[in-house]
Amino acid sequence: MSQIETxxxxxxxxxxxxxxxxxxxxxxxxxxxxxxSFVPKIAHAMETKPRTPVIWVHGLECTCCSExxxxxxxxxxxxxxLSMISLDYDDTLMAAAxxxxxxAFEETIEKYKGNYILAVEGNPPLxxxxxxxxxxxxxxxxxxRHAAKDAKAIISWGACASYGCVQAAAxxxxxxxxxxxVITDKPIIKVPGCPPIAEVMTGVITYMLTxxxxxxxDRQGRPAMFYSQRxxxxxxxxxxxxxxxxxxxxxxxxxxxxxxxxxxxxxxPTTYNACSTVRWNEGVSFPIQSGHGCIxxxxxxxxxxHGFYERVTGIKQxxxxxxxxxxxxxxTAVVGGAVAVHAAASALKRAQxxxxxx
Amino acid sequence: xxxxxxxxxxxxxRVEGDLEVQLDLAEGRVASAQVNAPLYRGFERxxxxxxxxxxxxxxxxxxxxxxxxxxxxxxxxxxAASGLVPTPQGALMAALIHAVENAADHLFHFNLFxxxxxxxxxxxxxxxxxxxxxxxxxxxxxxxxxxxxxxxQLMHILGLMAGKWPHTLALxxxxxxxxxxxxxxxxxxxxxxxxxxxxxxxxFGGSLEEFVALGSIxxxxxxxxxxxxxxxxIAAETGxxxxxxxxxxxxxxxxxxxxxxxxxxxxxxxxxxxxxxDPSGIVEDLSHAWMLGGAAHPFExxxxxxxxxxxxxYTWCKAPRMKGEPLxxxxxxxxxxxxxxxxxxxxxxxxxxxxAARLLELARTQILMxxxxxxxxxxxxxxxxxxxxxxxxxxxLVEAARGSLGHWLRIDGGKIxxxxxxxxxxxxxxxxxxxxxxxxxxxxxxGAPVMEGEDTPVSVQHIVRSFDPCMVxxxx
Numbered sequence: 001m002s003q004i005e006t007x008x009x010x011x012x013x014x015x016x017x018x019x020x021x022x023x024x025x026x027x028x029x030x031x032x033x034x035x036x037s038f039v040p041k042i043a044h045a046m047e048t049k050p051r052t053p054v055i056w057v058h059g060l061e062c063t064c065c066s067e068x069x070x071x072x073x074x075x076x077x078x079x080x081x082l083s084m085i086s087l088d089y090d091d092t093l094m095a096a097a098x099x100x101x102x103x104a105f106e107e108t109i110e111k112y113k114g115n116y117i118l119a120v121e122g123n124p125p126l127x128x129x130x131x132x133x134x135x136x137x138x139x140x141x142x143x144x145r146h147a148a149k150d151a152k153a154i155i156s157w158g159a160c161a162s163y164g165c166v167q168a169a170a171x172x173x174x175x176x177x178x179x180x181x182v183i184t185d186k187p188i189i190k191v192p193g194c195p196p197i198a199e200v201m202t203g204v205i206t207y208m209l210t211x212x213x214x215x216x217x218d219r220q221g222r223p224a225m226f227y228s229q230r231x232x233x234x235x236x237x238x239x240x241x242x243x244x245x246x247x248x249x250x251x252x253x254x255x256x257x258x259x260x261x262x263x264x265x266x267x268x269p270t271t272y273n274a275c276s277t278v279r280w281n282e283g284v285s286f287p288i289q290s291g292h293g294c295i296x297x298x299x300x301x302x303x304x305x306h307g308f309y310e311r312v313t314g315i316k317q318x319x320x321x322x323x324x325x326x327x328x329x330x331x332t333a334v335v336g337g338a339v340a341v342h343a344a345a346s347a348l349k350r351a352q353x354x355x356x357x358x
Numbered sequence: 359x360x361x362x363x364x365x366x367x368x369x370x371x372r373v374e375g376d377l378e379v380q381l382d383l384a385e386g387r388v389a390s391a392q393v394n395a396p397l398y399r400g401f402e403r404x405x406x407x408x409x410x411x412x413x414x415x416x417x418x419x420x421x422x423x424x425x426x427x428x429x430x431x432x433x434x435x436x437x438a439a440s441g442l443v444p445t446p447q448g449a450l451m452a453a454l455i456h457a458v459e460n461a462a463d464h465l466f467h468f469n470l471f472x473x474x475x476x477x478x479x480x481x482x483x484x485x486x487x488x489x490x491x492x493x494x495x496x497x498x499x500x501x502x503x504x505x506x507x508x509x510x511q512l513m514h515i516l517g518l519m520a521g522k523w524p525h526t527l528a529l530x531x532x533x534x535x536x537x538x539x540x541x542x543x544x545x546x547x548x549x550x551x552x553x554x555x556x557x558x559x560x561x562f563g564g565s566l567e568e569f570v571a572l573g574s575i576x577x578x579x580x581x582x583x584x585x586x587x588x589x590x591x592i593a594a595e596t597g598x599x600x601x602x603x604x605x606x607x608x609x610x611x612x613x614x615x616x617x618x619x620x621x622x623x624x625x626x627x628x629x630x631x632x633x634x635x636d637p638s639g640i641v642e643d644l645s646h647a648w649m650l651g652g653a654a655h656p657f658e659x660x661x662x663x664x665x666x667x668x669x670x671x672y673t674w675c676k677a678p679r680m681k682g683e684p685l686x687x688x689x690x691x692x693x694x695x696x697x698x699x700x701x702x703x704x705x706x707x708x709x710x711x712x713x714a715a716r717l718l719e720l721a722r723t724q725i726l727m728x729x730x731x732x733x734x735x736x737x738x739x740x741x742x743x744x745x746x747x748x749x750x751x752x753x754x755l756v757e758a759a760r761g762s763l764g765h766w767l768r769i770d771g772g773k774i775x776x777x778x779x780x781x782x783x784x785x786x787x788x789x790x791x792x793x794x795x796x797x798x799x800x801x802x803x804x805g806a807p808v809m810e811g812e813d814t815p816v817s818v819q820h821i822v823r824s825f826d827p828c829m830v831x832x833x834x
Contacts, residue, residue, distance in 0.1 A: 060399055064422025064524040125399070128665050132398045132674075166404065166419040173400025173663070194419060194525055250535050251741035281517025282510065290521030290528050291535035295415055297525070303416070307409040 007046035007209065021046075028206050032215070033225045045210050052209050053116040055108055055147055059140040060133045060167055060176050061122025065158040068195035069202070109150055117208060118151035120144065120161045124182055125174030132174040141182060148183045153214060155189050156180065157201065162190035162222075163300040170304055180221070189214050190221045192273075194297035199278050200226045220300070226278070231268035231294050234276040237261065247291075255291055265309040266293025273298040367814055377787075377827060379799075379818065380672075383808055388818070391796070391803035393787045398648075398674040401834040402661040405777040410436060410746045410769050413777065417765065418525045420779070420834045423466075425524040426459040426516075427758030431765040431779075434615075437531035439752030439769055440744045446617035447738030448533020453614035453621060454546070454730045455520050455528065456756075457723050460613075461553075462509045463759035464689065464720040465561070467826045469494070469505035472713060473585070475819050476592055480812075486592055493585060501560065501585050508556040514549050518542055533741035543734045550728050557724060562586050566721040573699040575599075578714060586717055598710040602802040602821030606706030607683060608691030609785070611635060611764065613757035614726070621726050622719075622757065625695040626680065627705065632695065636681075637755060637764070642780065643677040646670065646789035653792065656766035656778035657751060677788040677797060678780045686798040687761025687785045688825065690715035698722075708802065709824040716826070748772045758782050760826050779834055786825045799825055 005013075011021055025042040029035070034042075058066075108116070122140075125132040130139025148154060156179045159165035168176040180188045191204055204223050207215045215223045232238065240246070241260040248254060248263060262269070268276070271294055275286040287294055293309075296302040365381045380392040401420055405413060413432040418425035430452060437444065444452060473494040481487050493501040513523055519536050520526035528535045538546070554566065562569050563584020572578050579590055593599065612624025612635075626633050643653045648671045650662040664671065677684070685691075693701030693715045700718060704711035747769065754765040761782030768776045788797030796804075799822065806817040 060397065062419055062422035062425075062524075064419070064425065067422045067524050131667065132400075132663075133396070166416050167399045167401070169404040169416065170407075171403060173403045174398060176399070195422065249743055250530065251533065251537055251739065255535075256537050275522075279517075280522035281513050284514050284517030285521055287521035287527055290519060290526070291537070292521055292527040295527065307412060308415045309409075309411055 005051055006049055007051045010051055011046075028203075028210070032203055032207055042210050045212075049210075049212065052152075052212065053108065053112040054119055054205070054209075055105070055116055055151070056119040056121065057140075057143060057147060059120065059122035059124050059144065059160070060174065061158070061160045063121070064195040065121045065160075065201070068198045069157075105147075109147060113150045115152055116150070117153050117155060117205075118147050118186075119155045119157060119205070120179050121157045122160045123164060123168075123176050123178055125167075125176045126182075127173070127175035144179070144182060148186055151186060153187045153189065153208070154179060154183060155191060155204065155208070157191055158196055159192050159194040159297055159302070162192040164303075165194055166303045168303070187214060188221060189217060189223060192222060192227075192298040192300075194302075196298070197226075197274060197278050197280060199283075200274055222272075226274045227272045227298070229272065229274075229277075231271045231273055231276045231288070235268055235288060236276065237288060250291065261288060261291070261293040263311055264293045265307070265311055267296030267299070267302070267312060268294040269312055271296040271299050271302075365808070365813065365815075367818055377822070379803070379822065381803065381808070381815075381818065386808055386810070388803050388806040388808060388815075391800045392672050393675070393789065393797065393799050394673045395675040395787065396673075398663060399834060400661065400663070402777050402779060405774050407773050409772070410439070410767065410774055413765070413767065413774065414530070415527065417779070420781075421828060422524040423828060424459065424463060424758045424760065424763075426456050426520070426526060426529070427756060427763050428765075429526060429529045430456050431754035431756045431763050432767075433529045433531050434754030434756060435752040435765040435767040436746060436754075437752065438754065439750040439767055440531055440746050442532045442742055442744040444531070444533040445739045445742050447735055448740045448742070449616050450730055450733060451519060451534045451536075451538065451740060452529050453616055454727060454734075455516060455526070455534070457614060457621070457727050457730070458512060458515050459523070460757075460759040461720055461723045461727070462512060463826075464716050464723075465505050465509055467716060467759075467823075468561075468585075468589075468713065468720075469499075469502050470496075471826065472820075472823050473501070473589065474499065475816060475823065478816060480809075480816050484592075484595065486588065486595070489588060490592065493588065504556070504560050508553060508560075511556075512549060512553045515546050518545060530741060531746075532743055533739075535741070537738075537740045538734055538736055540736050543731065543736060546731045546734070547728075550724070550731055554724055554728070557721070560584060561717075562721065566724055569721045570718065570725065572718075575700070575703050578700060589713065589717075593710045593713075598713075598820065599708060601709045601817060602806060602824060603708040604686045604690075604706060604711070604798060604802055605684070606630075607685050608694050608705070609635065609680060609685040609687050609762050610692045610695040611637075611755035611757055611762045613692060615756075622692045622696040622722075626685075627691070627695050628683075630705070632697075635755075637753060639681040640764070640780070641679050641682075642778075643679055643791040645677070645792040646672060647676045648674055649676060656764065656780060657753075657768060657776075659766075659778050660776065661778070671789075673789045675784055675787060675789055676780075677791045678785050679788075679791055682791075682793075684788060684791070684795060684797050684801075685785055687782050688712065688716075689719040689759070689761075691761060692757060693719055693722075709820050712824040712826075746772075758828075760828050761785060781828070781834065783825070783827045787827055799827075 026039045028042055029038045124141035124144050130141040133140040156162045161179045164176050164178050218224045237260045245259040246263045247259050247261050279286045295308050363383045367379045378394040382389045417428040417432045420428050474496045476490045477495045493499050516523040520528040561584055581587055608627040610624055612620035614621030624635050626635050641653050641655055642659050648664040648667045650664050651660055690712050694705045701715050749770055751768050756763050764780045766778045786798045790796050802821055808815040
């Protein structure tokens with residue numbers, strides 16, 4: 001193990017100063033919702049632990065996750081994580097091409113057997129023996145199984161890897177299948193969203209690389225620190241919902257005043273994600289802030305739930321705060337099975353913090 | 359070399375999606391090429407039977423890099439079906455949002471996808487090699503890092519106006535969902551000013567206006583500043599002008615439709631003459647694609663995969679043809695058709711022409727975006743309202759960074775009856791048609807030199823990347 005560099009080595013080699021390194025550690029702690037006492041712990045871990053190699057593979061997907069990832073807010077975090085990944089394997093960003101790239105892939109698996117994290121963007125289509133997504137002459141599902149065999153843990157990036165996403169929409173022509181239905185014998189962390197928020201991605205991967213374990217997961221296998229609250233819970237337009245002030249038509253007077261988009265089909269009340277707190281494009285905004293409702297892209301099955309502009313019915317408008325869990329249950333009738341799990345999870349969470357660590 | 363040696367190049371990295379190119383070689387050159395898009399997802403099939411407005415959410419997810427182009431095409435197709443025209447201010451904001459994505463795509467192509475090929479060991483003996491590595495080495499190159507940073511800053515405009523990127527929801531048939539306030543206008547202008555500074559400092563090494571004023575290839579090749587200067591030096595020494603020459607037949611649907619006309623004009627350029635585009639002349643040929651059915655216009659066409667993957671076919675990509683001819687699309691096509699004097703001289707050119715036209719367009723787009731930002735009127739109307747009809751048809755014809763993108767929508771009984779998409783790379787990387795005529799990339803690869811022992815020939819890499827392929831869009 002000793003020949004593998006530590007994170008700190010990697011960072012210093014990238015020309016990052018000690019001062020910036022400490023800043024990075026405190027930012028990481030903040031992003032992960034950890035107190036200041038964790039800063040030295042993170043620093044210590046990064047100075048002493050050999051870095052965890054990451055192999056990043058792409059199946060049936062649109063690369064929106066990578067796109068999101070490389071625009072993470074803190075340039076240092078992104079640089080560090082990117083440079084850690086680049087040392088190993090990423091088929092979109094790396095330098096090698098063609099057969100050399102395939103060889104690098106095999107070499108990385110061999111070298112770090114049982115010790116690397118496999119990050120999966122996209123998913124395997126299983127129809128017709130996987131022929132709808134062929135990489136390096138083989139169906140992607142084979143590559144995935146092969147890479148997963150010796151992985152320590154798997155990250156399912158985005159809605160594709162976690163749930164299937166739009167390419168699994170009815171009639172699911174290629175039988176696009178989420179990772180956890182193909183790989184059943186490895187710890188899997190789901191980071192859903194289409195794409196997931198950049199800071200959520202860097203946060204999760206930094207946590208795993210730093211502490212060498214998975215963060216606390218919810219019932220669906222998502223990191224609880226980012227997916228435990230509804231968009232609605234922290235939406236800046238929430239007071240308008242409670243006051244019964246709604247947008248009826250885009251660009252009407254109510255829209256310009258920033259009223260609630262619930263009647264325009266906003267799925268914020270049934271969607272668990274950090275959009276309304278962390279926000280997008282370096283914290284600039286998020287869909288609701290740009291005047292369009294949430295489509296619930298981090299929820300299982302969001303692509304096949306009625307129209308995207310149909311209102312979520314059955315939500316009591318007033319006194320929400322008192323009956324948050326009832327709301328969860330009420331919506332299940334409309335949104336279906338996926339949310340039922342949430343409703344149960346949010347009810348249980350306060351009673352017993354369930355940890356499913358790797 | 360007794361028999362024809364065959365080389366399969368792929369998978370390509372630093373390309374969005376998967377791609378394989380099969381080359382037949384003769385006397386150290388490519389004699390013929392077959393381009394294979396090995397990924398199929400079936401978006402067109404999923405859209406059938408859904409509410410028409412769902413296209414606004416589903417189609418952007420074809421591609422995480424040019425999602426706004428897909429979104430713009432879907433909005434335009436729905437608008438056409440509903441008889442809606444966006445308000446002038448709505449169209450202005452949509453153009454600005456779309457232009458940010460296109461500029462970002464051009465920037466990334468140059469810095470992260472195209473230039474890193476010159477840092478290959480094959481070029482180690484060249485005098486410019488050290489500088490190329492310093493600037494463009496994959497992931498660690500200074501230019502690449504600066505580009506990621508600058509693009510992130512530029513995309514604050516998308517954060518602000520489009521909520522999130524990729525996969526925004528702000529573009530609608532009648533305009534945009536977000537009415538910008540005076541403060542937003544100021545922030546947009548600030549972001550654009552920063553982006554201009556970056557472009558002038560790092561990429562062009564000089565004033566954008568001066569670069570845009572270049573009127574000939576000679577004048578272009580004398581530009582010595584910035585990364586553009588380094589590229590031109592490398593291009594001159596490695597003969598990129600003659601590598602992968604195109605047919606000189608170009609298509610543009612016209613970029614950025616505004617109340618007063620297009621930002622970059624639509625047209626069809628064949629053998630040095632410009633004519634209007636007639637979309638009814640477009641036919642998708644399926645003879646060499648693993649797709650079932652006959653050749654058809656996209657309003658009549660369907661996407662039925664041939665699960666037997668018949669022998670004569672070799673890709674999931676259909677072969678779009680305009681009145682029987684393959685056409686090249688992209689920044690070069692747009693700039694030639696828009697009539698820029700430098701682009702007109704570059705017409706019919708190869709790798710140099712495609713990359714130079716992209717840089718030219720990047721500079722021109724920045725100037726356009728600044729003009730549009732100045733025209734934002736916070737008191738204006740940003741959206742017209744209208745209902746999608748129970749039955750109807752509509753086409754959305756837009757220009758993505760990589761070229762002409764078309765969505766053809768048919769609505770029946772309030773549901774999508776058919777939805778056909780022809781993406782830019784579908785044009786550029788199309789397979790042969792029933793007459794055996796190769797697609798633009800296949801044709802451009804013929805004659806590319808392959809050195810003894812090269813299994814991923816650099817010439818082929820340069821040519822493929824000069825088209826800036828987006829494979830996930832190609833076969834959706």
